[in-house]
Every structure is written in C-alpha cells, then in structure tokens.
Amino acid sequence: MLAQEVGQSIPADTPHAVSVSLPTWQSCIGYEEGEEWILKKMNNGYPRFFIDKSVTSLAATLIERYGTLEEWAILLPSHAVAVRCGTFLQKHLAALEPGAETRSIDLLPRTDPVNGIDRSARRASPMVSAVIYPKRHSALAKSFWQHTGEGVSSRRAELCHRAFNDGFLAPRTNDSEDDTSHGHTASHKSIKGPLRYQKDRVADGPEEQVRTRADSLQEGKRQNTDDSILFVEERYGRNLDLSRASQAKIAIRRRIAGALTANVDLNDMTEVDRRDIGVRQVSGFSEEDVYLYPSGMSSIFNTHRIMMASRGDMKSICFGFPYIDTLKILEKWGPGCLFYGNGSAEDLDDLETRCKEGEKYLALFCEFPGNPLLKCPDLARIRALADQFDFAVVVDETIGNFLNIHVMPHADVVVSSLTKVFSGDSNVMGGSRYYHLLKKTMETEYEDNYWAEDALFMERNSRDFVSRIARINVNAEAICHTLQASNHGQYDGAYLLDIAEPSYSERRVLSQIQLDKALLRTVP
Numbered sequence: 001m002l003a004q005e006v007g008q009s010i011p012a013d014t015p016h017a018v019s020v021s022l023p024t025w026q027s028c029i030g031y032e033e034g035e036e037w038i039l040k041k042m043n044n045g046y047p048r049f050f051i052d053k054s055v056t057s058l059a060a061t062l063i064e065r066y067g068t069l070e071e072w073a074i075l076l077p078s079h080a081v082a083v084r085c086g087t088f089l090q091k092h093l094a095a096l097e098p099g100a101e102t103r104s105i106d107l108l109p110r111t112d113p114v115n116g117i118d119r120s121a122r123r124a125s126p127m128v129s130a131v132i133y134p135k136r137h138s139a140l141a142k143s144f145w146q147h148t149g150e151g152v153s154s155r156r157a158e159l160c161h162r163a164f165n166d167g168f169l170a171p172r173t174n175d176s177e178d179d180t181s182h183g184h185t186a187s188h189k190s191i192k193g194p195l196r197y198q199k200d201r202v203a204d205g206p207e208e209q210v211r212t213r214a215d216s217l218q219e220g221k222r223q224n225t226d227d228s229i230l231f232v233e234e235r236y237g238r239n240l241d242l243s244r245a246s247q248a249k250i251a252i253r254r255r256i257a258g259a260l261t262a263n264v265d266l267n268d269m270t271e272v273d274r275r276d277i278g279v280r281q282v283s284g285f286s287e288e289d290v291y292l293y294p295s296g297m298s299s300i301f302n303t304h305r306i307m308m309a310s311r312g313d314m315k316s317i318c319f320g321f322p323y324i325d326t327l328k329i330l331e332k333w334g335p336g337c338l339f340y341g342n343g344s345a346e347d348l349d350d351l352e353t354r355c356k357e358g359e360k361y362l363a364l365f366c367e368f369p370g371n372p373l374l375k376c377p378d379l380a381r382i383r384a385l386a387d388q389f390d391f392a393v394v395v396d397e398t399i400g401n402f403l404n405i406h407v408m409p410h411a412d413v414v415v416s417s418l419t420k421v422f423s424g425d426s427n428v429m430g431g432s433r434y435y436h437l438l439k440k441t442m443e444t445e446y447e448d449n450y451w452a453e454d455a456l457f458m459e460r461n462s463r464d465f466v467s468r469i470a471r472i473n474v475n476a477e478a479i480c481h482t483l484q485a486s487n488h489g490q491y492d493g494a495y496l497l498d499i500a501e502p503s504y505s506e507r508r509v510l511s512q513i514q515l516d517k518a519l520l521r522t523v524p
Contacts, residue, residue: 004063007041016052016154016457020045034460046324048146048297052154058161062130068107073130074141075152077449079106081131088144088332089133098139101434106172107164126169128152128160131232147328149297155453217290239404245452248459253287255462258402265378287409291442291452296417297396300365301329301411302393307363308334310434310441314362317351317391319343320370320377326396330365332477343370343377348385355389368407371399374500377384386412403469413438418462476501 006027009017020042022028042050059073067073076082093100104128117472133141152160161167200457293299304316316330320343330337337356340347341364355361356383364386369376379395386393396413398418408414412434480501 004523007043009044010345012481017044029229054154055157058157067132071132071136073132076129077152082131085131085144104131107169110170120138147325149295153451156451186278197225245455248455251459255289256290257287299415306441306445310437316362319364319366324412361391363394365394367396
C-alpha cells in the first residue's frame with residue numbers, strides 16, 4: 001500500500017528510496033513552488049531534485065573540517081567530475097560575483113598498509129570529491145547537481161561518511177595524483193592533505209635521482225592503496241559483497257544489450273555469445289557498447305560532452321518538448337542549441353532549410369516517446385536528414401524502453417534512465433556512422449562512477465524486467481481502453497479531452513519503430 005503521509009518514502013520507511021509521497025494535487029503544487037509546509041516534511045525525494053540527508057550530512061562534516069560558516073560543498077564521485085563542476089561554477093561566478101573562488105578536496109582511502117587482506121578481490125574505489133563554494137551561491141551549485149546528474153549517490157555518501165569519521169578516508173596528498181592532469185583553473189584550487197598523511201615523499205636531489213626514487217615507490221604505493229580500498233569496503237560495506245559489483249555491472253549491461261533476458265542471479269549468469277543480436281536486433285552489438293552512468297541525466301550530459309570532444313564544439317538540436325534538464329545541458333554547455341519545442345513535421349522542414357543554407361550542427365537530441373506529452377518524433381526522416389547533413393542522432397528511449405520500441409537503427413547513441421522501470425542508467429552505441437570515432441573518445445573520456453552498492457541493488461531489482469514490462473503493457477492498455485470507452489465525454493465526474501498514449505495519438509510514427517510482436521512473444 002502506498003504511503004499517504006506527505007514527504008514519506010515510497011515504499012514507506014525504505015532507505016535510499018527515490019520516490020516520495022505527494023498524495024494530493026495541493027501537495028504537488030506546493031512542492032513544485034517550494035512551499036515551506038511541504039519541504040519541511042520531505043524525508044526523501046528524487047535524488048537530482050532532493051539532495052538526500054546522508055549527502056548533506058557528509059557535506060556538513062567536510063565544511064566543519066575544511067570550510068567556513070559562509071561556505072557549502074557539493075559532493076561528486078571523482079576528481080574529474082569535481083574539475084568540471086569547478087569550471088562550471090567559476091564560469092558563472094565570474095558574472096555573479098567577480099573574484100569569488102571555489103576549491104576542491106578529494107577523499108581517498110589512506111595508503112597505510114593493511115595486513116592480511118586479499119588484494120586480488122575485484123572492487124570499486126570508495127572515494128568522494130567535494131567542491132567548496134560560497135554558500136550564497138547554492139542555487140548555482142544545485143543547478144550543476146540537477147542538470148548533469150553527476151552528484152554522489154546516498155549509498156556512497158553514507159559509506160564514505162562513516163569511513164571519514166573513523167579516519168580511513170583522508171584528503172589526497174601531493175603524490176597521490178597529479179593536480180594538473182585534470183586542468184584546474186587558476187581560480188579553482190585543490191586542497192592538499194595534512195602533512196601527517198603525506199607518506200613516501202621524494203627527497204630533493206638531482207632530477208634523475210628523484211625520478212628513480214619515484215619509480216621505486218610507485219609499486220609499493222599502489223599495493224598500499226589497493227589494501228586500503230578493500231579494507232574500507234569490507235569494514236563499511238555492511239553485508240554486501242562489494243567484490244561482486246563488477247559481475248553485477250556485466251549482468252546489467254547484458255540486459256540492456258538484450259542478451260540476458262532470464263530472471264537469474266549472478267551465480268547462474270552464464271557466458272553468452274557476444275555476436276548474438278538479442279532483443280536489440282543490431283548485428284555485432286554487445287555489452288561492450290553499453291556504458292553505465294550514475295543517473296540518466298549523467299548519461300545524457302556525458303553523451304553531449306563526448307560528442308563535443310569527438311566532433312568539436314557546435315550547436316546541438318533539441319527536438320520536441322523534452323525533460324527540462326536535457327534542454328538546459330544543451331544550452332549551458334557548449335555553444336548552445338536550436339530548440340524545436342513542438343517536434344513537428346514543420347520543424348523538420350525548418351531544420352532542413354537551415355541545413356541547406358549551410359548551418360552545421362553537432363547532434364539532434366530527442367525522446368521517443370516524449371515525457372510527459374508522449375509525442376513521437378519522425379525518426380526515419382530525422383535519420384535521413386542526419387545522414388545528408390552530417391549530424392548525430394541521440395534518442396532517449398526511457399519511456400518506451402527497448403522491449404517495446406526499436407530505435408537503434410535510427411540513432412547514433414541511445415540513452416535511457418533505467419530508474420523508472422528497469423531500476424540504473426546508461427547509454428548505448430550500435431550501428432552508428434560515428435561509432436569508431438565515439439568509441440575512440442570513450443576510451444579516454446569514460447569514467448565508471450557507478451557506485452558498487454548501487455550496481456548490486458540495481459542488478460537485483462532488474463532481474464524481472466522483462467516480465468514486469470509485460471505486466472505494465474497489459475495494465476496500460478486496459479486503462480486506455482477504459483478511458484476510450486468513455487467516448488471522450490464525462491468520466492467519473494471529470495471531462496476527458498484526449499488520451500496521450502502513443503498507440504492512440506502517434507500510431508503512424510510508432511508503427512515504424514515498434515518491435516515485431518512475434519519477437520516480443522518469444523522473449524522469456
């Protein structure tokens with residue numbers, strides 16, 4: 001039974017829940033307008049909009065240790081993400097408050113040796129990076145968190161907070177990582193750890209002597225770091241076997257690739273033929289073409305970022321009425337975008353005219369179907385225009401999902417927020433004219449920031465994905481039939497004007513994209 005109390009998690013009393021009870025229309029309006037009577041009752045919410053209390057608690061601890069009363073921190077999963085955040089903040093702070101500075105701190109497992117630990121175990125690195133900024137500009141920092149989806153998860157924050165309080169996470173030292181490798185700006189500074197954490201410092205001396213000394217220490221430091229990481233995970237990972245995160249991620253990627261459809265646990269997951277085209281129906285496509293991200297918006301943000309790294313800075317196209325943060329990403333990062341809110345045939349006519357007049361574009365981003373209006377763009381025509389005028393096509397299939405629609409033949413990259421019905425987040429590439437270019441860029445730009453605990457929970461939650469989608473389809477169709485039977489007249493005291501469901505409103509376009517029903521019936 002759904003929780004009825006305002007601000008309670010759904011399901012009730014569930015740690016790390018991403019849904020919250022707003023049981024009345026008034027409570028929904030109050031939440032959207034930021035009314036205090038709603039906000040003070042919120043125990044949790046969707047992570048990009050409501051920063052979990054475990055995240056704010058760790059931020060408060062770090063500010064108490066490294067900041068001032070006038071500052072706050074945004075928590076991120078890696079140093080590279082922190083640099084991107086710092087660059088974004090400085091760009092906008094230059095106009096809001098010239099001279100305002102940000103600085104970052106990376107917390108890593110201490111490199112003190114820990115004896116008796118099996119270093120061969122496969123695992124994720126328990127670390128967190130904080131960008132500290134003037135608290136009065138929290139709205140700006142929140143926009144980075146919301147638009148990019150790159151903030152830390154509540155599970156990561158919870159584990160790292162306990163480890164930090166017990167002294168097992170410490171600030172990065174000079175010799176832990178090269179500060180210049182991620183391009184710090186002059187006004188975005190990196191905090192170094194206290195001297196007591198700076199182990200194995202190289203003594204002054206001739207250049208060759210220093211280099212030789214550093215080389216001799218490198219292997220030992222790597223071993224100590226491996227031991228420390230595993231120690232933190234085993235101490236604070238509760239009863240989860242974090243060493244199985246790699247297996248969980250492989251299973252998730254195979255499900256997304258369409259090669260693993262059975263409801264099996266990790267012990268029963270067998271090797272599949274990577275040449276099997278599976279449900280996706282794309283020859284040569286495999287889990288190697290699936291990239292996992294911490295959130296759906298992170299997959300969209302990084303797809304846009306990697307497109308620019310691969311093809312250069314050009315305007316993008318936002319086609320159709322999108323989820324708002326997709327539009328904001330295209331507007332705030334890079335040279336901007338051309339926005340077609342209606343996503344109509346007339347909009348495609350205008351785009352074709354612009355391209356014929358010489359305008360160049362990086363990529364067209366669209367949803368199929370759109371959220372929340374469920375309009376379906378004409379992907380066949382979009383693909384033809386993209387091939388003719390050399391721009392990429394990025395399709396968000398979240399609402400439709402790959403068991404119902406088959407968008408990959410029309411897309412260069414497919415992105416999906418798996419939180420909704422799959423329960424994770426990803427982007428996939430297959431059959432793209434830019435495939436080799438994008439794969440080459442991904443080799444240097446992709447960073448796996450998907451937290452180990454989150455991957456383990458998501459793998460377990462997604463095992464019944466296929467059967468769950470079948471039930472959702474049947475239930476949705478039954479609801480639509482019931483509403484259709486009202487003949488668009490009065491229904492239970494209200495008036496029904498339209499049914500925004502693609503099978504009713506977008507039948508022509510949807511028929512070009514739907515998977516063969518016979519194929520769907522063969523899916524276990």
